[in-house]
Each structure stands twice: as C-alpha cells, then as structure tokens.
Amino acid sequence: MLTLGIETSCDETAASVVENGRKVLSNTIASQIKLHQKTGGVVPEVAAREHVLKIVPVVKQAIKEAKVKIDDIDLIGVTQGPGLISSLMIGTCFASAFALVKKIPIVPVNHIDGHIYANWLYEKDYVAPPKFPIIVLTVSGGHNELILMKNHDKFELIGETLDDAAGEAFDKVARLLGLGYPGGPVISKVAEKGDPNRFNLPRAWLNNWNPPKKYNFNFSFSGLKTAVLRLTKDKSQKDTNDIAASFQEAVCEVLAIKLTEAAKKYKPKEVHLAGGVSANKRLRKMVEEKSPKGMKLRYPQNIKFCTDNGAMIATSAYFKYKKSPSQYKKWRNVIAEASFR
Ligand code: KG4
Ligand code: ZN
Numbered sequence: 138m139l140t141l142g143i144e145t146s147c148d149e150t151a152a153s154v155v156e157n158g159r160k161v162l163s164n165t166i167a168s169q170i171k172l173h174q175k176t177g178g179v180v181p182e183v184a185a186r187e188h189v190l191k192i193v194p195v196v197k198q199a200i201k202e203a204k205v206k207i208d209d210i211d212l213i214g215v216t217q218g219p220g221l222i223s224s225l226m227i228g229t230c231f232a233s234a235f236a237l238v239k240k241i242p243i244v245p246v247n248h249i250d251g252h253i254y255a256n257w258l259y260e261k262d263y264v265a266p267p268k269f270p271i272i273v274l275t276v277s278g279g280h281n282e283l284i285l286m287k288n289h290d291k292f293e294l295i296g297e298t299l300d301d302a303a304g305e306a307f308d309k310v311a312r313l314l315g316l317g318y319p320g321g322p323v324i325s326k327v328a329e330k331g332d333p334n335r336f337n338l339p340r341a342w343l344n345n346w347n348p349p350k351k352y353n354f355n356f357s358f359s360g361l362k363t364a365v366l367r368l369t370k371d372k373s374q375k376d377t378n379d380i381a382a383s384f385q386e387a388v389c390e391v392l393a394i395k396l397t398e399a400a401k402k403y404k405p406k407e408v409h410l411a412g413g414v415s416a417n418k419r420l421r422k423m424v425e426e427k428s429p430k431g432m433k434l435r436y437p438q439n440i441k442f443c444t445d446n447g448a449m450i451a452t453s454a455y456f457k458y459k460k461s462p463s464q465y466k467k468w469r470n471v472i473a474e475a476s477f478r
Contacts, residue, residue: 139205140452145192147221153165164448210241213244215450216246216251248450255449256273269405277444280302283399297355300359304413306358309362314369322416328384328385339364407434
C-alpha cells in the first residue's frame with residue numbers, strides 16, 4: 138500500500154511516498170528557511186504564499202523520486218493541525234482535492250502524532266517496528282510533550298511545557314545572541330566551542346521534584362530564556378560560545394532527566410525521542426547516559442525525519458487507516474472538519 142504524506146503546518150512544504158506505512162520511497166522538502174532568515178522567524182502570510190507556489194512541484198517530485206505513478210497512490214495523509222492556519226489550509230486543500238479526483242481515502246493527521254511516528258520509518262534496510270509500551274519525548278519549535286504510548290491509538294499525556302517549547306527557547310536564545318534562525322542547529326554548533334559549565338543557568342524541575350517519590354513531568358523554559366537575556370550585554374565571542382553551551386546543557390539536562398525518570402517510573406519496552414530538537418547531539422548523548430541499563434532507545438533513523446517532513450505524516454496516516462479503514466473510506470473534506478474553523 139502506498140501512502141502520500143503532505144506536511145505544510147509551518148515553514149516546510151513537504152511530501153513523501155511511504156510503502157506499507159514504514160518504508161520511505163521518497164522524501165521531498167522545500168524549506169523556507171532562507172526566506173524567514175530575513176525576519177528572524179516565520180511570518181505566517183509569507184509562509185502560506187510560499188506553500189502555494191511549492192505544493193504542486195513538491196508532490197510531483199515526491200512521486201517521481203519514489204518511481205511510482207500518481208495512480209499507484211492508495212491513501213493520502215495530511216497534517217490537519219496544530220500549526221499556522223494559513224499554511225495548513227494549503228496542504229489540506231491540496232490533499233482534499235487530490236483524494237476527490239483520485240477517489241482514494243484521506244486521513245487527517247495531528248502534527249505531533251506525525252513526529253512520534255517518525256520512529257516507525259526506515260529507508261533501505263528493514264528495521265523491526267517499535268514495541269509498546271513506549272515513552273516518547275516529542276520536542277520541537279511548537280510543542281514539548283512527554284507521552285506514554287500504550288498502543289497505536291492509546292496515548293497518555295504525562296507532561297508538557299507550561300510556557301515555551303524547547304525548540305522555541307533555542308530559537309529565541311539564538312536571536313538574543315545574534316546567531317540567526319533556526320536556533321537549534323546554530324546553537325549546537327557554537328556550543329561545541331563553549332564551556333557548558335561556565336554559567337549555572339536555571340533548570341525548572343517544578344514543584345519539589347524529588348524522584349522516585351514525587352514527579353512533575355511538565356517543563357518550563359521561560360525563566361531560562363530570561364536568565365540568558367541578562368547575560369547578553371557586552372559579550373565577547375567567547376562569552377557567546379559559553380552562553381550557548383551553558384544554555385544547551387540546561388535545556389538538555391531537564392529534557393533528558395525527565396524522560397529517563399519517566400522510563401524508570403513507567404518501565405516501557407522502548408524510549409523514543411522525536412521532533413526537531415531530537416536532532417540535538419548533546420540531548421541524545423545525555424539520554425543514552427541517563428537511561429536505565431538495557432533500555433531500547435530510538436531516534437528517527439535519519440536526521441531529516443526529526444524536523445518537519447511528509448514521511449512521518451504518511452506513516453501516521455497509514456496506522457490510523459489500518460486501525461479503522463471504514464472511517465476513512467469516503468472522500469472527506471478535512472478542511473471543513475479541522476479544529477481551526
Ligand atoms: O519539528 P520541527 O521541524 O518544527 C516544529 O514542529 O516546530 O522543529 C523545529 C525546531 C526549531 O525550533 C529548531 O530550532 C529545533 O527544532 N532544532 C533543534 C536542532 N535542530 C532543529 N534544536 C536543537 N538542536 C538541534 N540540532
Ligand atoms: Zn514539527
């Protein structure tokens with residue numbers, strides 16, 4: 138079964154063809170990073186206009202790279218939300234029209250579920266699928282959640298951010314340091330030259346965090362951001378490197394400890410990292426070091442599957458469809474159903 142996945146929730150126009158829900162045949166992404174670098178962040182109107190220009194060429198390219206024909210597509214999955222409304226509308230409109238013309242089922246996908254399903258994808262060689270139950274930390278620019286996944290349709294939210302998502306904090310701190318957009322990759326690069334222990338930046342453990350008796354799996358990064366703001370006056374290049382390294386250390390420590398403590402408490406079969414921030418090497422290393430011995434860890438197989446892409450949307454759509462095909466048989470207007478109305 139071939140699924141076409143479409144993602145336009147923010148600043149990437151992405152499409153992908155995935156075979157039997159897991160094997161990535163193509164993964165085409167038109168990034169708008171250059172466009173948004175001028176403003177240091179995404180301007181929704183500008184992003185939406187770019188999606189309009191890119192959606193058809195990106196889908197054509199994804200079908201071509203997969204070496205399939207447009208008529209071979211059996212199912213279409215599209216990000217329905219959360220995201221920028223004007224950007225989501227381009228993907229959902231396109232996908233609804235595609236499903237109507239091709240008379241195939243369409244599955245609306247939650248963007249965060251999509252990130253979680255990036256850990257089901259593989260490219261060339263077959264990889265055994267994840268085993269439930271799973272603890273997953275999905276963390277990117279727009280969201281920051283800790284989830285106990287008991288099965289494909291049983292997600293239990295055990296923690297989330299009370300203010301900024303970690304990726305958002307990376308982006309804002311990069312802006313404060315004059316490092317550009319997006320913040321995650323540039324901060325981790327600069328941090329390699331810095332001293333992570335020079336500045337003791339705040340870690341928000343929240344409400345007498347005292348494992349193994351008392352847990353609070355929520356997150357907060359706004360205080361950390363304010364602490365960085367105080368350090369940014371009259372700084373040298375060396376200071377910038379040290380601030381970036383100390384900031385990264387503080388974010389990763391809270392994420393890694395809350396994730397691994399959740400693994401100790403819930404005893405899942407696997408621990409997963411997903412979302413844009415899961416590309417961060419320091420975070421991966423800390424999670425490896427702090428995880429219970431023998432715990433199976435997974436990150437998306439390719440760094441491309443950490444940040445926004447169409448393949449993760451295709452795989453999430455496939456598993457939703459398999460669970461209840463009759464629900465998706467008829468052509469649906471996913472725009473009319475969307476929560477953003
Ligand atoms: O998943 P994603 O592409 O979009 C959202 O759903 O938000 O994630 C983008 C976020 C940005 O905030 C970016 O700064 C962050 O992921 N990011 C990273 C790294 N690569 C991307 N954060 C930390 N380290 C990285 N290497
Ligand atoms: Zn995302």
